[in-house]
Amino acid sequence: MTDTARTARAGVPERPTLDGLEESWARRWQEEGTYAFDRSKQRKDVYAIDTPPPTVSGELHMGHVYSYTHTDTVARYQRMRGKAVFYPMGWDDNGLPTERRVQNVYGVRCDPALPYDPVWRPPATPVDDAARRDPTPISRRNFIELCEQLTVTDEQAFEALWRRLGLSVDWSLTYTTIGRIARATSQRAFVRNLRRGEAYQSEAPTLWDVGFATAVAQAELEDRERPGAYHRLRFVASGGREVLIDTTRPELLPACVALVCHPDDERYADLVGGTVHTPLFGVEVPLHAHPLADPAKGTGVAMASTFGDLTDVTWWRELRLPTRVVIGRDGRLLAEPPAGVPAQPYAALAGQTVNGARREIVGMLADAGDLIGEPRPITHPVKFYERGDRPLEIVSTRQWYLRNGGRDDALRATLLARGEELHWVPAHMKHRYDHWVGGLTGDWLVSRQRFFGVPVPVWYRLDDIGEPDWSHPLTADESALPVDPSSDPAPGYDESQRGQPGGFVGDPDVLDTWATSSLTPQIVGGWETDPDLFATIFPMDLRPQGQEIIRTWLFDTVVRSHFEHGVLPWRDTVLSGWILDPNHKKMAKSKGNVVTPLALLEQHGSDAVRYWAASGKPGMDLVFDAAQIKIGRRLATKLLNASKFALGLGAADALRAPYDTARLTPRRDLELSATAPLDRAMLAELATVVAAASTAFDAYDHTAALQVTEAFFWRFCDDYIELVKERAYGTGAAADSARAALASALSVQLRLFAPVLPYVTEEVWSWWRYGSVHRAPWPTTHEVARSIEGSGDPALLRLAGDALSQVRRAKSERKLSMKAEVPLAEALGPAALLEQLTLVADDLRAAGRIGKLDLLPDRTPELVIACAF
16 A cells, blocks of 8 residues: 555645644634533532733733743643643733823823713824823723723734634633623622721821822832932930931931931930931931831931831831821822921922922031031832832822731731642742741732722711711622722712712722732632532632732732632642743843744744743743744654654554444454564553653643653654554554554654644644544553553663664765665674564664674674674
């Protein structure tokens, strides 16, 4: 039988290609429901993934491809292990990133005081920098509509890219963090937190981003090195003694409420408990001792103001200091001085920006002789909101908080214990969780002064003079959720009573985006709306995510699940590493060194890009390397061509005959098996590969699984196929053995590669097998052993491969074709080794085109094949 006949009967295309596989197979997978979740399964037969919802306020980059590919390999492996895989996709589309993107794209800003304009339309194209600097004010409702419009467009682009990458997501489970279900879920959880006393409202010092005009939580902070200067100021104690302090924020002098030294600092021991007078303003303030004062820093005594930094907040709280706030929410000094501060010197500072006030007061201090020496330049860490571009201020505001152990040692200990229950991959990532929880200094601030988010579901009664009753918030019945207090009246009231004495007012704030994202298992799992589904998937099996959001998404989800359900939300968490540029710097949009994936997917194919991603283990940083993608392309191409060749040798026939096409089930009674020593050896080694790959995938080590599979595949192509192809072309028992081995090996290897290379494996599988390779059962050592008659020795394949390699090398050194005849070859080596070689001698002679093979035992300590031409 000719190759052409075999190939045509096996359904193999004449010229297999990787091009176009993504489009055709992605469409078929969707049409055929290949990755649809089976709701009929019981919990023990389900594998549920709490997929990270990416922020849709920009472009996906290779870091996303890296981590999401890792998760997809898990989903595909578990599906082939017989699990019904719950694998949703969400879009994190509410919050500051979306608002900023809308502002930049359309040159608008939200002004809640403006009425809704139903005919207003945004610019048809993105605006220029001038429009961004002078944005058009629009109503809150118009602004939210614009946010919704833009996120839909972004989500469509994201979904198209994820589909091309081959994520085996059930797209019918897709959700958004601003959608109706998410809003109702987030508000329901908050209302229950409030009723149980886990959520509370407080007027307190708040980290404030002036640019975004919103409060910021501790988890969203980052330190950035910024230039500054120490200014030495002269205070005067009772009796005329000078007390010098160094400060980087002289503009906060009118907010000074105390000086603080260390309890053990003898230099100031006699002043502790007394008072000093501030320069310029002459305000009398106490001098306290507190362990947070550093005697080695500056003069050893510090100015405590309300508020310059988080240490000021600690001193204010623990030393019970008064409050003198001078910086407003707009980042400017207030128009009026705080109580007790003289108006005349303050007038020069009123209304100025922080930097302007600093320059002004430094000049005033110098003129008064209270600035000692010149300012000393320094570089120091300054607190920023992680998405902001201006240093944070601390202002006094009324905010909503959720208890998280920051002020409750018992709750902190409980949440640390939850971390012990969780299985961490890699294990060392757990210390980040412990460090974060152990270092919390306050509860979770969950309210934000923004617009595009889940509204805080609370109203307040107004008394007879129109003042709100903060201590008794009104909440809606859960059946009415979601609600928007800015447009929906409070329960028991009508809209005409809004803002009127004796009426109500809605809470104007929205919830922090993490307050909603921390409920992704509940949002996608149908908590309280689909109890059967929720019981089937919760607690979930896996939380894959980035290491940088352990302190936010992971910890916050643990907190919410602990309060609501009393359990961990998932069993395992797998943390991603960073993607580094060629200079080993972390890729980040802010650094301008990110690589976007679309062009790479189009140029090299999705399997090649996935191969690059799978070469990095969980938690491991990976340098972006286009050469690795090219290697992946070469592997996928080889898999196509080698599969075509193996099927052309008759591998398809070996499995087609024993298949009951009516029932689409194997006929085990008619299966062929491998009987020849070389075939048994190859399959015996393949069994070890199956065991190793399975163990690796069970441990979330897709990289090890890929490595062991790929190493065997190249040996299978370069050695086994070459050794066996002449025999496979023949007839009789030896040929049947070769074809049976080829069929088994190809079937198993396609399934081993399938989690990483979904497109090429599906393509090859379709040439000769029924159904989808991604719904086929994961191979087992028992399956491989069943295709062997007797047993096999993997060492025999390596021995035959070594011998063939030496023959090839001899031809190459003489610049001969690999098809050149070798009239005589002598095999030298230990007798036991040559005795083993006799088992594969016929295959070696055929593959090497050896006329005569002589065995010369005990002439050399290792195998040597000497060729005579």
